[in-house]
Amino acid sequence: MEPILRTDAVTKIFETGTLIVRAVDQVSFEIQPGEFVALVGPSGSGKTTMLAMLAGLLNATEGEIHIDGHELGKMSEQEKTRFRREKIGFTFQANNLIPYLTALENVELMLRLNSTNSKFCREEAKKLLGRLGLSDRLNNLPKQLSGGQQQRVAIARALIHDPSLVLADEPTASLDTERAYQVVQIFSELIHEQKRAGIMVTHDLRMTQYVDRVIQMVDGKIYQIIDDRAEIDAMAAGGRFETAKKVEEKELKGGVMGALNPGLAPVRG
Amino acid sequence: MSFYLAFKEMWRNKGRFFLFSLVIALITILVLFIAALAQGLALANKEYIEKLNADLIVFQEKVELSTSTSRVGLDKLNNLRRVPGVADVGPIGFSSGSLVFADGQEALDVALVGVQPGKPGMPPVYNGNSFRSDRGYYAVLDGSIASRNEVKVGDEITIKTIVGSEDKFYQFQVVGVTDGRQYLYQPSVFMPLQTWEKIRPQASIEGQNQSDLVSNVMAIKLTDPENWEAMAKTIESQVSGIEVVDRKTAYQSSPGYSAQQSTLNTQQGFTLLIGILVIGGFFQIQTLQKVPQIGMLKAIGANNKIVALTVIMQIILVTFIGVALGSIGTFLLTLGLPGSVPITLTGSTAILTIATLLLIGPIGGLVSVRLAIKVEPLTALGM
Numbered sequence: 001m002e003p004i005l006r007t008d009a010v011t012k013i014f015e016t017g018t019l020i021v022r023a024v025d026q027v028s029f030e031i032q033p034g035e036f037v038a039l040v041g042p043s044g045s046g047k048t049t050m051l052a053m054l055a056g057l058l059n060a061t062e063g064e065i066h067i068d069g070h071e072l073g074k075m076s077e078q079e080k081t082r083f084r085r086e087k088i089g090f091t092f093q094a095n096n097l098i099p100y101l102t103a104l105e106n107v108e109l110m111l112r113l114n115s116t117n118s119k120f121c122r123e124e125a126k127k128l129l130g131r132l133g134l135s136d137r138l139n140n141l142p143k144q145l146s147g148g149q150q151q152r153v154a155i156a157r158a159l160i161h162d163p164s165l166v167l168a169d170e171p172t173a174s175l176d177t178e179r180a181y182q183v184v185q186i187f188s189e190l191i192h193e194q195k196r197a198g199i200m201v202t203h204d205l206r207m208t209q210y211v212d213r214v215i216q217m218v219d220g221k222i223y224q225i226i227d228d229r230a231e232i233d234a235m236a237a238g239g240r241f242e243t244a245k246k247v248e249e250k251e252l253k254g255g256v257m258g259a260l261n262p263g264l265a266p267v268r269g
Numbered sequence: 270m271s272f273y274l275a276f277k278e279m280w281r282n283k284g285r286f287f288l289f290s291l292v293i294a295l296i297t298i299l300v301l302f303i304a305a306l307a308q309g310l311a312l313a314n315k316e317y318i319e320k321l322n323a324d325l326i327v328f329q330e331k332v333e334l335s336t337s338t339s340r341v342g343l344d345k346l347n348n349l350r351r352v353p354g355v356a357d358v359g360p361i362g363f364s365s366g367s368l369v370f371a372d373g374q375e376a377l378d379v380a381l382v383g384v385q386p387g388k389p390g391m392p393p394v395y396n397g398n399s400f401r402s403d404r405g406y407y408a409v410l411d412g413s414i415a416s417r418n419e420v421k422v423g424d425e426i427t428i429k430t431i432v433g434s435e436d437k438f439y440q441f442q443v444v445g446v447t448d449g450r451q452y453l454y455q456p457s458v459f460m461p462l463q464t465w466e467k468i469r470p471q472a473s474i475e476g477q478n479q480s481d482l483v484s485n486v487m488a489i490k491l492t493d494p495e496n497w498e499a500m501a502k503t504i505e506s507q508v509s510g511i512e513v514v515d516r517k518t519a520y521q522s523s524p525g526y527s528a529q530q531s532t533l534n535t536q537q538g539f540t541l542l543i544g545i546l547v548i549g550g551f552f553q554i555q556t557l558q559k560v561p562q563i564g565m566l567k568a569i570g571a572n573n574k575i576v577a578l579t580v581i582m583q584i585i586l587v588t589f590i591g592v593a594l595g596s597i598g599t600f601l602l603t604l605g606l607p608g609s610v611p612i613t614l615t616g617s618t619a620i621l622t623i624a625t626l627l628l629i630g631p632i633g634g635l636v637s638v639r640l641a642i643k644v645e646p647l648t649a650l651g652m
Contacts, residue, residue: 081570100282
């Protein structure tokens with residue numbers, strides 16, 4: 001089966017004066033349709049930078065990103081914007097919703113952006129929000145919704161336009177544990193059902209119980225890829241892996257300078 | 270898409286946007302009011318001269334085109350008539366007096382204008398008849414006096430002038446009514462030139478003599494009005510002691526006209542500038558508050574065109590509502606003003622002013638549009 005997402009030795013280098021930072025370093029992986037992957041790692045490991053590159057918001061310095069057979073690097077900024085709108089679903093940590101649009105209108109927004117706001121599509125939006133337990137909240141404004149409900153609306157918006165790839169940046173960051181579980185569980189169900197490729201960046205290892213694979217990044221590189229169910233479940237259950245422990249210890253000792261400079265992992269020497 | 274976003278945001282934040290439209294409405298009222306005042310004052314100053322059925326006005330030379338200082342003796346009349354290209358000449362005398370009403374109404378200050386019937390300077394009569402001779406106590410009234418003070422053709426009116434230190438009262442019969450013909454902020458009463466000469470305020474009663482008959486200016490009608498510039502020079506060269514100008518130059522030279530108009534125009538300009546800054550400031554603050562939201566919109570695939578058009582449409586809608594409210598407000602306000610307030614707004618000036626006001630929105634909002642376009646999704650979302 002053709003993967004929906006393929007990255008080949010993707011590298012991102014930031015240069016600030018004399019400081020050269022390899023935020024993402026030679027990262028390669030693939031995601032198949034219907035596969036939900038967690039991108040984990042300590043602060044500054046490069047996972048958010050990776051996500052931004054996958055979304056076409058940041059250009060890779062080296063390497064290639066292929067989504068649905070299209071290479072992002074070959075697209076103009078305009079083409080990338082259109083590609084994002086048509087092929088990518090996106091949820092963010094915060095500021096997910098337009099405050100003056102109701103829950104239903106926020107979901108319909110993606111349809112309007114893609115000029116596919118037919119009656120049928122609007123019905124689909126209602127169904128999806130119903131599926132996410134928001135049938136009675138369709139006409140509520142974001143300020144009238146709880147954090148969890150807002151995240152669920154954002155999930156509906158990320159899926160409504162039939163994207164190939166769904167990206168979630170720390171979707172549970174502002175939620176309590178119970179709501180966080182609910183949100184990720186339903187996200188996972190929908191990705192599997194609709195055969196999309198999903199990537200979730202998270203700090204919260206407990207959320208990995210709903211994913212198929214965990215890609216762990218450290219200092220901009222893939223530290224390990226875990227696809228063993230038992231190993232993933234152990235990590236999610238709070239039983240730390242050996243590897244995770246090591247990374248955390250390293251971070252505590254200041255080995256990962258990125259912890260001091262979130263999002264960036266400096267290279268020494 | 271842009272209209273949808275712009276409209277939804279405005280609809281869901283009606284209070285905020287309406288309040289801002291009200292600010293624009295107040296600016297509109299102020300600008301329109303100043304424009305109407307400028308036009309009203311200008312009209313009150315120049316109306317008679319502007320509407321004059323003449324192509325050139327003859328002043329005494331070296332009086333800086335002041336009608337009150339200028340004296341052009343009737344002896345010049347024949348000389349002027351003889352200049353080839355001159356179709357007709359009419360002497361005009363200006364002085365001031367008051368219209369006294371019997372029923373206790375407050376006396377109305379008027380301009381007494383002496384003219385010769387059928388000659389340039391005599392206004393068209395729309396109701397009644399013109400006076401037929403150069404003598405007699407017959408008057409043609411400015412339309413505004415007739416409508417404001419309910420004076421009609423056939424009525425007797427009393428005109429008061431001051432001769433020396435004495436009040437003199439003269440009875441006139443109203444024979445006709447013309448349209449608005451104000452002169453130097455006063456409505457006009459037209460009368461035969463020789464009658465005017467008799468009743469005009471003078472330092473003393475002594476010295477009045479028919480041979481001294483002078484007018485302040487003379488109005489000239491040309492056979493070829495297009496050629497007025499050359500004709501003005503020709504007339505000046507053939508008749509001594511005079512200065513010849515067109516109507517526009519004549520009223521622009523009237524006392525305080527230019528100073529007044531430039532002051533009012535400056536005020537209007539500053540009010541428009543304030544409008545641009547207020548609108549610019551409001552939308553800039555609003556755009557700054559929405560940076561994360563705009564970043565998110567861009568991240569999910571909204572292009573700069575959508576983002577910019579949304580801002581532009583809101584600016585246009587808010588400005589349009591504000592200007593419409595302000596225009597209606599100005600109209601209602603003028604209805605409630607007494608007729609003595611010199612407020613006039615003609616269609617063309619109103620349209621021009623409103624069009625300028627509608628432009629200040631987009632001009633003021635340009636910075637916010639630029640700001641919205643420059644929003645980087647990554648930075649805005651803190652990624």
